[in-house]
Amino acid sequence: QLHLLESGPGLVKPSETLSLTCTVSGGSIGGTNYHWAWIRQSPGKGLEWIGSIYYTGSPYYGPSLASRLAMSVDTSKNQFSLRLTSVTAADTAVYYCARLSLRHRGHYEATFDIWGQGTVVSVSS
Amino acid sequence: QSVLTQPPSASGTPGQRVAISCSGSSFNIGRNYVSWYQHLPRTAPKLLIYRSDQRASGVPDRFSGSKSGTSASLAISGLRSEDEADYYCAAWDDSLDVVLFGGGTRLTVL
Numbered sequence: 120q121l122h123l124l125e126s127g128p129g130l131v132k133p134s135e136t137l138s139l140t141c142t143v144s145g146g147s148i149g150g151t152n153y154h155w156a157w158i159r160q161s162p163g164k165g166l167e168w169i170g171s172i173y174y175t176g177s178p179y180y181g182p183s184l185a186s187r188l189a190m191s192v193d194t195s196k197n198q199f200s201l202r203l204t205s206v207t208a209a210d211t212a213v214y215y216c217a218r219l220s221l222r223h224r225g226h227y228e229a230t231f232d233i234w235g236q237g238t239v240v241s242v243s244s
Numbered sequence: 245q246s247v248l249t250q251p252p253s254a255s256g257t258p259g260q261r262v263a264i265s266c267s268g269s270s271f272n273i274g275r276n277y278v279s280w281y282q283h284l285p286r287t288a289p290k291l292l293i294y295r296s297d298q299r300a301s302g303v304p305d306r307f308s309g310s311k312s313g314t315s316a317s318l319a320i321s322g323l324r325s326e327d328e329a330d331y332y333c334a335a336w337d338d339s340l341d342v343v344l345f346g347g348g349t350r351l352t353v354l
Contacts (some may be wrong), residue, residue, distance in 0.1 A: 157345075158289075165348035166281075166289065166332050181342050215288065217341075221331040227336035228295055229343045234288035 121146040123216050123235035130241050131210075136244075137203040141216030141235060142196070148173040149194040155220040156231060157201045158188070159212040167212075171219050172199055179221075206242045213237040248272065248333055248346035255352040261321040264349045266333035268314050272344055276336045278316040280309055282347075283330040292331075293318060320351075330354045 127139035139156065148155060156171040170180040172190040180188050189202045203210060217231040249267040258260040266278065280293040291300040292311035296316060307324045316335075319329055334345040 151271040158345075165330075166283070166334075166345040167336075168343040168345060173335070179341065182340065218287075220294075221343075227281070227338070228333060229276070230279045230291065230294040231281070231334070232287070232288070232291050232294070234298065236288050 121233050123218065123233060124176045125214060125216050125235045125238040127214075127238055127240065128237055130243065131206050132244050133207055133242055134205055135140065135209065137206050137240060139201045139214055139216075139240070140198050141200070142198050143218075144197070147194075148192065148197045150200065152220070154179070154193065154221045155199040156217045158217055158221040158231070158234075159235075160211040160215070161209070162198065169201065169214075170231070171221065185207070208242050211240065211242045213239050247337065247340075248335065248344050249347045250331075250333060250346035252347065253352065254338075255354055256320075256323045256327065257354045258323055260323045261319060262323060262351065263317050263319045264331050264333075265352070266316045266318070266346045268316075268335060268344070270314060271339040272314075272335040272337040273316055274309065274314040278309065278311055278333055278335045280316075280318045281332045281334065282327075283332060289332070305346060323353055324351050325353045327351060 125209045154171040157169040167234040172178040192199045216235045220230040222228045252334040277295045279288040296311040297309045
């Protein structure tokens with residue numbers, strides 16, 4: 120059974136770069152029709168899709184963070200990663216990684232079917 | 245403010261049926277499939293419904309999804325205390341090229 124696990128620092132200083140990694144176990148990250156996604160939930164708020172990446176490295180970024188965001192995939196380690204630059208307190212959130220089924224057969228199907236447990240990131244000096 | 249609009253709260257008593265709505269536009273719900281997620285505090289969100297009306301594996305048939313025009317709905321029948329959670333809808337938006345989530349609905353079982 121596929122399992123996703125987020126890792127990274129729990130505390131990041133303002134203006135610094137947040138780096139998170141999602142390790143996929145129980146299956147391969149490559150050679151499938153799935154995308155690999157990051158979603159976050161800020162305190163007291165709902166879920167926000169940050170972006171997604173295909174195993175070939177082709178990313179989709181949400182517009183609100185696109186200018187500060189970079190996602191990458193390492194198929195040799197079965198991992199994908201997120202880098203968010205110039206963080207502020209507004210980036211404090213629980214960050215989840217998830218597998219995304221993104222298919223277009225006349226209509227888009229976007230389904231996050233497997234999620235990690237989430238990792239808490241606080242931005243504070 | 246989310247582009248997909250959900251009521252912030254819903255409630256029901258055990259055994260009742262409740263429905264949670266998700267309103268969007270012709271660019272998202274109007275032309276694409278909707279998925280629904282259950283989120284309990286400090287846990288990973290769980291997929292309930294995909295392709296607007298298909299139950300995910302292991303999801304009880306008490307949960308059902310539907311879509312009409314630019315709105316979708318998640319219905320929960322035979323309400324149980326363990327159904328108390330936050331529920332989110334999601335859909336791809338063709339105009340923004342993004343996945344949108346609704347703002348979430350907190351379901352309380354009275």
